[in-house]
Amino acid sequence: RASRKIAGQRPDLQLSFEFFPPKTDAMEERFWDSIHKLAPLQPRFVSVTYGAGGSTRERTLRMVSSVKRDTGVDAAAHLTCVGATRDEVDAVVRGYAEAGINRIVALRGDPPEGVGQPFTPHPEGYQNAADLVAGIRRIGDFDISVAAYPEKHPQSADWQTDIDNLKRKLDAGASRAITQMFFSNADYLRYVERARAAGIDAPIVPGIQPIHSFKQISNFASRCGASIPDWLAERFAGLDEDPETHALVASAVAAEQVVELLDEGVTEFHIYTMNRSNLALALARILGRRPD
Ligand code: FAD
Numbered sequence: 130r131a132s133r134k135i136a137g138q139r140p141d142l143q144l145s146f147e148f149f150p151p152k153t154d155a156m157e158e159r160f161w162d163s164i165h166k167l168a169p170l171q172p173r174f175v176s177v178t179y180g181a182g183g184s185t186r187e188r189t190l191r192m193v194s195s196v197k198r199d200t201g202v203d204a205a206a207h208l209t210c211v212g213a214t215r216d217e218v219d220a221v222v223r224g225y226a227e228a229g230i231n232r233i234v235a236l237r238g239d240p241p242e243g244v245g246q247p248f249t250p251h252p253e254g255y256q257n258a259a260d261l262v263a264g265i266r267r268i269g270d271f272d273i274s275v276a277a278y279p280e281k282h283p284q285s286a287d288w289q290t291d292i293d294n295l296k297r298k299l300d301a302g303a304s305r306a307i308t309q310m311f312f313s314n315a316d317y318l319r320y321v322e323r324a325r326a327a328g329i330d331a332p333i334v335p336g337i338q339p340i341h342s343f344k345q346i347s348n349f350a351s352r353c354g355a356s357i358p359d360w361l362a363e364r365f366a367g368l369d370e371d372p373e374t375h376a377l378v379a380s381a382v383a384a385e386q387v388v389e390l391l392d393e394g395v396t397e398f399h400i401y402t403m404n405r406s407n408l409a410l411a412l413a414r415i416l417g418r419r420p421d
Contacts, residue, residue: 132388132415139417143397144170145205145307145334148196148404149178150188156404160192163406168200169420170413173397176205176234176274182212182241186221194228205274206230208265209238210255211248215264218255222268232272235261235303244352245283259294262301275299277306277333279320283354292327299331306331307399310338310346310355312382314389334397335390339383339408344369380408384415391416 131139146167151157164175177193179185189206197204206225210218225233237258240246248257255261258275265271275298278291285291295306306324311317321333340346343365347357364382368375387398398416402409413419 130392131394132391134417139396141396142416142418143334144172144413144416144418145174145176145397145399146172146409147176147178147336147399147401148192150180150185150192151404152188160404163402163404163409164196164200164202166406167402167409167413168202170410170418171421172202174203174205174232175200176207176232176399179207179209179236179238181209182238183209183217183221190221190224190228190230193225193230197229203232204230205232205234205272207234207236208261209236210250210258210261210264211238211240212251212254214251214253215255216253218261219264219268222265222271226269226271231270232274233265234274234276234307235265235298236276237261245354248284257294259297259301262298262303266302273303274305274307274334275303277308277320277324278354279308279311279316280354280356288323292323292329295324296327296329299329304331305397306333308333308336309353310336310350310401312338312350312355312361312386313358314386314393317390318393332397334399335395336399336401337383337387337412338401339403339412340365340379341403341405341408343375343379376407380411383408383412387412387416 151160175196177189179189193204193206240248250256255264262273277295281291317335350357364378400409
């Protein structure tokens with residue numbers, strides 16, 4: 130079994146960790162504590178999200194440049210085009226380049242009314258993520274990642290529309306897709322099959338969401354169209370007041386998910402850290418990666 134290989138026997142393993150820009154001093158302390166614990170795992174990159182509609186524009190840039198400068202780990206900045214003109218977005222891209230950031234996770238973003246509400250592009254803005262990728266490419270030589278949805282984006286009318294949209298983003302110049310969180314590996318594997326059948330050969334990296342808080346994650350999942358299987362809800366039922374058992378169950382669930390994917394031949398993983406290091410560290414170990 131692939132999951133029983135030991136460190137060093139899996140040179141093709143690639144990890145990336147996603148963070149969000151902290152809002153307060155206390156959150157910033159946790160951000161750095163986690164970065165310093167995860168950086169020695171030699172991730173391919175650490176990414177920092179871009180708050181809804183660009184609300185964290187300065188903070189994203191500041192955090193992503195400090196991560197690269199302070200740890201030497203490659204950093205990727207997320208970027209959305211919702212609610213902004215092309216010129217505004219292009220200025221952010223140039224700012225990333227000036228700060229030495231050459232990896233971008235390019236996204237459409239969601240309207241301010243909320244995730245799942247109809248999207249209308251800014252009249253002078255990029256139309257969607259594919260258009261944004263093409264715009265970034267015109268500015269410079271960036272490594273671009275885009276989003277993929279193993280359960281279909283809620284606004285894709287059908288699978289064909291969804292996969293065509295992914296293909297447009299990759300054809301426009303992205304080099305990999307990172308998936309939305311999912312809890313049924315069968316959904317991910319079927320999605321990869323659909324993409325391959327449509328001629329997509331770029332990596333489709335599973336986005337793994339360790340469940341730090343079942344309540345929080347299930348709320349977020351329902352807003353972004355990721356389903357919570359009954360068996361998963363059952364495992365966390367009644368654990369709101371029992372953080373210790375909750376944490377043990379969360380690490381077992383995430384471990385089971387990555388081990389199954391490893392055994393299916395998956396070698397690249399993107400971990401949504403929520404700026405915490407404990408479950409991400411455990412998962413990295415289970416995947417055979419220890420701090421260097
Ligand atoms: P697209 O690929 O452009 O499109 C998604 C869907 O919308 C498709 O079904 C497409 O057909 C449809 N669509 C596209 N354009 C139009 C249009 N003009 N009119 C109508 N329908 C259209 N959000 C943030 O705000 N900040 C982040 O940092 C962030 N990081 C993310 C990282 C990952 C790995 C993932 C998976 C998501 C992230 N998101 C982030 C969320 C993302 O912005 C939303 O999921 C958004 O709804 C879709 O973005 P997209 O890039 O997938 O859009």
